[in-house]
Amino acid sequence: xxxxxxxxxxxxxxxxPDRAYDLYWSGVITSKKAFICPGADCxxxxxxxxxxxxxxxxxxxxxxxxxxxxxxxxxxxEEAPFKEVIEPAAPESRERQTVDQSIVDVFKLDRPDSYxxxxxxxxxxxxxxxxxxxxxxxxxxxxxxxxxxxxxxxSVRSIVSRYIRYREDGSIxxxxxxxxxxxxxxxxxxxxxxxxxxxxLPKYPVIYYGWAYVDRTKxxxxxxxxFKKSLKQGGENLVTSTFVSDSLIDSFKxxxxxxxxxxxxxxxxxxxxxxxxxxxxxxxxxxxxxxATFELTNLDMIDVNYDCPLPSKYDK
Ligand SMILES: [Zn+2]
Numbered sequence: 001x002x003x004x005x006x007x008x009x010x011x012x013x014x015x016x017p018d019r020a021y022d023l024y025w026s027g028v029i030t031s032k033k034a035f036i037c038p039g040a041d042c043x044x045x046x047x048x049x050x051x052x053x054x055x056x057x058x059x060x061x062x063x064x065x066x067x068x069x070x071x072x073x074x075x076x077x078e079e080a081p082f083k084e085v086i087e088p089a090a091p092e093s094r095e096r097q098t099v100d101q102s103i104v105d106v107f108k109l110d111r112p113d114s115y116x117x118x119x120x121x122x123x124x125x126x127x128x129x130x131x132x133x134x135x136x137x138x139x140x141x142x143x144x145x146x147x148x149x150x151x152x153x154x155s156v157r158s159i160v161s162r163y164i165r166y167r168e169d170g171s172i173x174x175x176x177x178x179x180x181x182x183x184x185x186x187x188x189x190x191x192x193x194x195x196x197x198x199x200x201l202p203k204y205p206v207i208y209y210g211w212a213y214v215d216r217t218k219x220x221x222x223x224x225x226x227f228k229k230s231l232k233q234g235g236e237n238l239v240t241s242t243f244v245s246d247s248l249i250d251s252f253k254x255x256x257x258x259x260x261x262x263x264x265x266x267x268x269x270x271x272x273x274x275x276x277x278x279x280x281x282x283x284x285x286x287x288x289x290x291x292a293t294f295e296l297t298n299l300d301m302i303d304v305n306y307d308c309p310l311p312s313k314y315d316k
């Protein structure tokens with residue numbers, strides 16, 4: 001059973017694999033081995049696999065793996081597999097409610113300032129004491145430190161990553177994501193850009209995806225991401241695109257990840273990427289032509305992949 005959470009010695013906090021990945025690419029975490037079991041008083045070593053990969057897909061997704069032996073009193077090894085946990089014998093019991101709540105992830109459109117904060121442990125500090133203090137800082141998650149809910153989701157990339165992990169562990173049909181107060185099933189989160197009329201699209205932001213060409217704009221100050229398929233208005237095809245400016249990349253904590261991915265795609269013989277973005281298209285007029293564009297305020301709202309990271313039914 002993979003762990004949902006581990007204690008990061010470098011960040012001095014409990015982290016889920018998504019946050020571990022963010023902290024690695026923002027430079028707070030430097031080693032994939034500097035984690036231990038989240039269980040109280042347990043020192044089993046934990047590795048976060050794929051932390052250093054700029055790729056993620058069905059085979060490469062960041063996840064925790066226990067390397068060392070759990071201590072005697074650690075309850076984590078005996079945890080029941082996910083399916084048994086979410087189908088308890090007494091469906092009306094309080095446990096059931098807890099579990100129901102625990103499988104909704106919350107998508108937050110802004111990260112708290114403390115997200116990338118480092119609370120470096122002094123060399124020689126007692127890790128178990130640090131773990132207790134970290135647990136006390138998070139009163140809102142009573143199950144923290146055991147196998148339990150992960151933290152909120154702050155990026156489209158993490159949603160893709162969780163989709164892959166939940167599909168792997170067989171829990172996808174029970175998982176929901178709460179976006180601006182609305183619960184959506186993980187299995188119905190993504191919407192392909194495929195010649196839909198703007199009138200028929202949701203009147204609120206959702207996660208759109210599709211293959212796109214990536215190149216530099218004429219003034220060389222931004223990347224242009226132009227989807228292969230167009231949205232429509234009336235009978236008219238609208239070129240559908242979004243722009244990622246260099247200044248937006250520069251102000252982004254994970255700029256290394258974003259810069260690596262975009263520049264690698266641009267250098268491919270056919271510079272295409274599989275792109276997800278959270279937003280709502282609007283129509284812009286340029287040189288008397290109509291275009292559909294997505295405005296990005298924050299690079300957490302876009303995920304650029306070298307290939308389709310999802311099952312083949314999405315790869316179109
Ligand atoms: Zn343990």
